Amino acid sequence: MKDAFGITTIGFDVAVIGAGPAGISCANSLADMGLEVVVLDEQPNPGGQIYKNIEHVSSACLNILGDDYSAGQPLIKKFRHRNPTYYPGASVWQVNSDGHIFYSKDGISKEEAAKFIVVATGAMERPVPFPGWTLPGVMSAGGANNLIKNGGLVPNGRVALAGSGPLLLLEAVHLIDMGVDIKAILETTPAIPNISSLIHLPQALGRMDLLKKGISMLQKIKKAGIPHYKGIRKLSVKGNDRVESVHALKGDDSINVDADMLFVHFGVVPNTSIYRQIGCEHEWNDIQRYWYPQSDKWGRTSLSNVFAAGDGQFVHGAVPAALKGELTALAIAADMKMIDKDERDKQAKSIENQLQNELKPRSFIDALYAPILNLLDVPKETLICRCECITMGQILDVIDEGCVDPNEVKALLRPGMGPCQGKMCGSIISEIISMRTGKKIKEVGSLNIRPPLKNIPLSEIAEIKFLA
Amino acid sequence: MFSSYETTKQTVTIILDGKPQRVPAGVSVAAAVLGTGKTHTRTSLISGEPRAPFCMMGVCYECLLEIDSRKDQQSCQVQVKEGMIINRQIRTNGEEK
Amino acid sequence: MKHADIIVIGGGATGAACALGLVREKAGTVLMLDKTFGIYRPSRANFGLTGYLLKGLNDAVYAKWAFKAIQEWAEFGPQLEQDSGISLDFALNGVGEPFLCEEEKAVRVQQTQQLKEMAEVNGYKYNCEILDRYEFSQLIPKMELGEKVIGGMFSSDNGHVNPLFMLRAMRKTYINEGGIFIAGESVMEIIPGQSHTIIKTNIESYVCSKVVVAAGHGSTRLLNHLGVKLPLFPLRGQLMVTNRQPPMLPIPLFLVRQTGEGTFMIGVSIEQAGHDIGTTVEAMNSQAKKAIELFPIMAEFNWVRSWGAIRVITQDDSPVYDTIPGHDNIFVLVGHSAVSLASLHSSIIPKWIISGRKPKEIENLGLRRFHV
Numbered sequence: 020m021k022d023a024f025g026i027t028t029i030g031f032d033v034a035v036i037g038a039g040p041a042g043i044s045c046a047n048s049l050a051d052m053g054l055e056v057v058v059l060d061e062q063p064n065p066g067g068q069i070y071k072n073i074e075h076v077s078s079a080c081l082n083i084l085g086d087d088y089s090a091g092q093p094l095i096k097k098f099r100h101r102n103p104t105y106y107p108g109a110s111v112w113q114v115n116s117d118g119h120i121f122y123s124k125d126g127i128s129k130e131e132a133a134k135f136i137v138v139a140t141g142a143m144e145r146p147v148p149f150p151g152w153t154l155p156g157v158m159s160a161g162g163a164n165n166l167i168k169n170g171g172l173v174p175n176g177r178v179a180l181a182g183s184g185p186l187l188l189l190e191a192v193h194l195i196d197m198g199v200d201i202k203a204i205l206e207t208t209p210a211i212p213n214i215s216s217l218i219h220l221p222q223a224l225g226r227m228d229l230l231k232k233g234i235s236m237l238q239k240i241k242k243a244g245i246p247h248y249k250g251i252r253k254l255s256v257k258g259n260d261r262v263e264s265v266h267a268l269k270g271d272d273s274i275n276v277d278a279d280m281l282f283v284h285f286g287v288v289p290n291t292s293i294y295r296q297i298g299c300e301h302e303w304n305d306i307q308r309y310w311y312p313q314s315d316k317w318g319r320t321s322l323s324n325v326f327a328a329g330d331g332q333f334v335h336g337a338v339p340a341a342l343k344g345e346l347t348a349l350a351i352a353a354d355m356k357m358i359d360k361d362e363r364d365k366q367a368k369s370i371e372n373q374l375q376n377e378l379k380p381r382s383f384i385d386a387l388y389a390p391i392l393n394l395l396d397v398p399k400e401t402l403i404c405r406c407e408c409i410t411m412g413q414i415l416d417v418i419d420e421g422c423v424d425p426n427e428v429k430a431l432l433r434p435g436m437g438p439c440q441g442k443m444c445g446s447i448i449s450e451i452i453s454m455r456t457g458k459k460i461k462e463v464g465s466l467n468i469r470p471p472l473k474n475i476p477l478s479e480i481a482e483i484k485f486l487a
Numbered sequence: 488m489f490s491s492y493e494t495t496k497q498t499v500t501i502i503l504d505g506k507p508q509r510v511p512a513g514v515s516v517a518a519a520v521l522g523t524g525k526t527h528t529r530t531s532l533i534s535g536e537p538r539a540p541f542c543m544m545g546v547c548y549e550c551l552l553e554i555d556s557r558k559d560q561q562s563c564q565v566q567v568k569e570g571m572i573i574n575r576q577i578r579t580n581g582e583e584k
Numbered sequence: 585m586k587h588a589d590i591i592v593i594g595g596g597a598t599g600a601a602c603a604l605g606l607v608r609e610k611a612g613t614v615l616m617l618d619k620t621f622g623i624y625r626p627s628r629a630n631f632g633l634t635g636y637l638l639k640g641l642n643d644a645v646y647a648k649w650a651f652k653a654i655q656e657w658a659e660f661g662p663q664l665e666q667d668s669g670i671s672l673d674f675a676l677n678g679v680g681e682p683f684l685c686e687e688e689k690a691v692r693v694q695q696t697q698q699l700k701e702m703a704e705v706n707g708y709k710y711n712c713e714i715l716d717r718y719e720f721s722q723l724i725p726k727m728e729l730g731e732k733v734i735g736g737m738f739s740s741d742n743g744h745v746n747p748l749f750m751l752r753a754m755r756k757t758y759i760n761e762g763g764i765f766i767a768g769e770s771v772m773e774i775i776p777g778q779s780h781t782i783i784k785t786n787i788e789s790y791v792c793s794k795v796v797v798a799a800g801h802g803s804t805r806l807l808n809h810l811g812v813k814l815p816l817f818p819l820r821g822q823l824m825v826t827n828r829q830p831p832m833l834p835i836p837l838f839l840v841r842q843t844g845e846g847t848f849m850i851g852v853s854i855e856q857a858g859h860d861i862g863t864t865v866e867a868m869n870s871q872a873k874k875a876i877e878l879f880p881i882m883a884e885f886n887w888v889r890s891w892g893a894i895r896v897i898t899q900d901d902s903p904v905y906d907t908i909p910g911h912d913n914i915f916v917l918v919g920h921s922a923v924s925l926a927s928l929h930s931s932i933i934p935k936w937i938i939s940g941r942k943p944k945e946i947e948n949l950g951l952r953r954f955h956v
Binding site: 061062063068072075077079080083110143144146153154155156157158159161162163165166167169170171172173174175176197260261279280290405406407408437438439442443473474476 | 488489490491492493511513514515518519521522526527531533534536537538539540541542543544545546547548549551557559561563564566
Binding site for chain 3: 113121130417420421422423424427430431432433436437438440469470471474475476477478479480481483485
């Protein structure tokens with residue numbers, strides 16, 4: 020059922036998609052204000068990627084993962100106490116702008132509806148191709164981190180780490196603490212910070228505590244005696260059926276590291292799949308080179324009933340994500356007339372102050388770790404689309420044949436048509452077109468995202484349970 | 488490639504490639520399979536190359552496994568259960584092994 | 585201002601086929617302009633059938649033209665593969681359609697009879713057999729038919745191709761043989777002159793002797809300026825595709841086909857939805873049901889992707905080939921089935937454009953039939 024504005028009048032007041040810091044804090048606040056909330060999350064337990072498995076993790080692992088991880092405990096505790104309707108293990112595969120959501124849980128697909136939708140699907144690690152990145156033994160640093168949180172698993176061979184960004188160094192520190200044999204850290208970030216990052220330094224100095232954390236990570240790596248290279252290029256991995264060695268260039272010198280595993284991390288980017296599929300407008304960030312949904316300070320997207328909260332809205336980290344979730348909750352409560360606008364603004368004030376304080380070092384860090392993709396260095400035979408095995412050379416060929424739209428590259432060559440549906444290669448294809456044609460990413464555009472957002476068996480869609 | 492950081496208290500038994508394996512309870516199928524010492528979980532249908540879980544957060548679809556007779560399941564998103572039958576998707580010459 | 589002998593507006597299946605034919609016929613400098621709006625390209629809605637089955641029910645001229653196109657494909661397809669070096673997943677090994685009830689069967693039996701009679705009058709043989717359940721099942725030995733299937737029809741000389749690989753191959757060959765392809769420019773206006781025509785894009789102006797408008801729905805806007813109203817309307821098709829499966833469906837059916845990659849395409853929906861390329865859960869639900877009804881094993885396949893695309897449909901379903909009134913150097917080629925007709929769009933049509941003499945067999949496929 021829909022009202023005169025085309026907005027649904029059945030189901031919940033709010034559907035929150037994602038149970039990470041933003042989704043949980045938003046749901047907590049909404050429930051506090053008396054709204055009917057449903058939380059849909061793909062994982063079996065609340066916490067998102069950052070606070071994954073926090074309710075069940077062993078105390079030894081909790082120790083290793085430190086304060087930034089255990090900070091999630093009160094949030095999740097409150098969520099359990101508040102006890103809103105919660106569908107764990109629910110994969111959302113289509114969201115319509117009228118508030119109808121389709122999801123798969125325990126092998127059954129169902130429809131749900133809400134007046135407002137909060138998309139809090141967080142961020143993902145930026146996929147960056149290099150020779151050998153599909154070999155077993157190459158894993159994202161976040162993936163390796165998930166294995167600690169979810170499986171209590173620690174690498175038992177020789178490990179190398181490569182890429183850029185604070186999370187790469189954080190993962191190195193965790194692995195050092197667990198006694199892992201780290202052979203080298205290869206950073207694409209230059210040894211001398213780029214000038215553009217320095218203009219943000221004074222503001223960042225306002226949060227010396229966070230900067231000190233970063234410095235102590237670097238000291239720990241140094242103390243462990245791990246070779247730490249900066250400004251590397253031409254990363255590659257060799258091996259027969261799994262990683263055997265890792266290679267790179269630093270200036271003209273080659274770096275060769277014998278290793279069994281390589282953990283890579285090239286920063287994080289908003290996971291925009293759902294925003295794209297619903298039809299939200301997007302903007303491009305030229306420093307961190309990613310798309311993010313257009314939104315106001317409340318997280319309201321170009322669709323008035325769809326909100327973006329957390330790192331999916333813009334990558335700010337876990338603590339800001341939770342704060343942004345609270346702001347979104349206030350805006351929805353005001354729209355629902357649970358509070359008036361003065362009350363909304365009054366309550367928002369202190370959240371915004373905290374957020375501002377948290378974000379002080381962000382511009383500095385974003386500029387310091389601005390991605391260096393060096394796609395020109397990627398050899399023609401390197402796979403870009405892992406699912407369909409489409410190479411750099413094949414993509415360059417169709418571009419040279421006059422294909423300047425990522426969707427057309429996809430249509431004519433099949434990258435992005437495999438199971439992951441372009442989640443891994445989509446952004447890379449746009450970057451390659453931009454590099455090859457000299458067009459700006461904004462003009463090149465991005466892959467169109469369409470349902471289903473998750474693969475589901477045909478039997479499920481044939482037997483879907485629609486709302487009455 | 489991976490081993491447990493500490494001895495796990497609770498375990499469940501899964502059948503992996505036809506053999507029973509004890510794995511920690513509550514972990515994802517992908518983590519459980521990696522924990523048994525397997526280096527790859529599938530081979531590419533196109534190139535035949537071995538592939539292993541990459542993102543561990545439901546994005547990359549590299550961890551596809553056959554779980555309880557259903558093929559192409561994202562094993563990093565499924566929790567292990569007692570008695571679960573898991574087969575790695577290893578194919579040669581387009582036929583399944 | 586840049587010069588060309590012939591400018592083709594539109595780099596889709598129709599434009600690229602024609603442009604390729606023009607360079608093969610050595611028509612001078614040929615320029616193909618394409619706006620490139622990947623997600624709206626009708627080739628995406630194409631099921632990849634190269635067939636004449638059920639075509640031209642209301643129009644004997646079109647029926648014969650479609651039949652001829654498939655005869656020509658036997659040579660056109662392999663030649664294109666050879667010239668481009670791109671495998672097209674092309675074969676003329678038949679196309680079928682299952683019947684799920686007696687009513688469906690009765691309609692097809694009658695239509696087939698009608699098309700056979702039309703063909704006989706026009707001197708060719710419309711090849712289509714009506715089969716019972718057992719005979720139909722023999723065509724697809726590796727897949728068990730659902731219990732509702734009572735039989736089907738089958739034409740052994742229709743075929744299939746990957747329409748998007750075909751598009752790429754035509755463009756690539758066109759470029760290799762000297763054609764110029766300018767992608768990402770949108771034509772704003774066609775300005776006719778005495779001997780030359782000016783084409784204005786959002787970036788550049790071009791001058792040429794002849795213009796071919798093959799811009800699908802975009803043609804309507806371009807020709808409106810020149811006082812021509814094209815009888816086109818959009819029809820949306822929604823398609824869904826599964827994960828890769830081992831080869832099991834050797835011939836494409838109207839409802840499902842297995843592609844060369846092993847994925848299954850499912851597509852039946854036809855609806856009026858303006859230019860909205862979205863998909864609906866309702867359509868996915870009914871298509872999945874139908875596919876499973878036909879082949880129960882498909883219940884286990886994973887649905888990986890869906891998309892909607894807009895077909896270019898004329899009022900009477902037949903294509904339009906003509907010059908516009910008062911300007912015999914401005915040609916228009918629009919209609920659906922651009923994949924099946926590609927063989928003729930790159931042979932007979934370019935010859936007509938070069939010589940200016942319209943072949944008798946397409947005399948009646950012009951604008952005049954709509955009284956515009």
